[in-house]
Amino acid sequence: MDWFGSRAARITALVCSLLVGSGAQAAVIDIDNGELAKLMAAGVPLIDIRTSPEWQQTGIVPGSRLLTFFDERGNTDPRSWLESARAIGKPIDPVIVICRTGNRTKA
Numbered sequence: 001m002d003w004f005g006s007r008a009a010r011i012t013a014l015v016c017s018l019l020v021g022s023g024a025q026a027a028v029i030d031i032d033n034g035e036l037a038k039l040m041a042a043g044v045p046l047i048d049i050r051t052s053p054e055w056q057q058t059g060i061v062p063g064s065r066l067l068t069f070f071d072e073r074g075n076t077d078p079r080s081w082l083e084s085a086r087a088i089g090k091p092i093d094p095v096i097v098i099c100r101t102g103n104r105t106k107a
Contacts, residue, residue, distance in 0.1 A: 031096070039096055045089045046096040049081075054100055061098065069099075 031039070040046055046064040048055070055066065065088050069081055089095035 036096065036098075039094070044094050044096055046098065047085055047088055049097060049099050058100070064098070 036046075040063055046061060047067050048061060048064040049067060049069040050058075051068050051070055060066065067081065067084055067088065069076055069078075071077070085095070
């Protein structure tokens with residue numbers, strides 16, 4: 001499956017840093033599939049925050065780290081999620097965060 005072609009267009013990707021809550025301002029930018037492929041090739045970590053049913057429906061982007069934002073009941077714990085995300089990427093370095101439609105990545 002070519003995640004950087006037409007099928008991946010259904011996934012919204014953003015590049016941000018994990019500085020949330022530190023008082024620093026972090027830029028969040030939308031990227032297209034071509035930029036997603038370039039950033040991943042350069043070693044920028046990809047965090048996929050979709051749910052398990054979404055992964056089963058559309059597949060998993062190769063090389064991504066699965067770190068859903070919701071528990072099995074649909075609840076969130078942003079502080080715990082951020083702590084887990086910081087184990088994937090350094091707070092000052094960019095990370096790619098993807099979800100299915102962009103509602104979660106922009107929140």
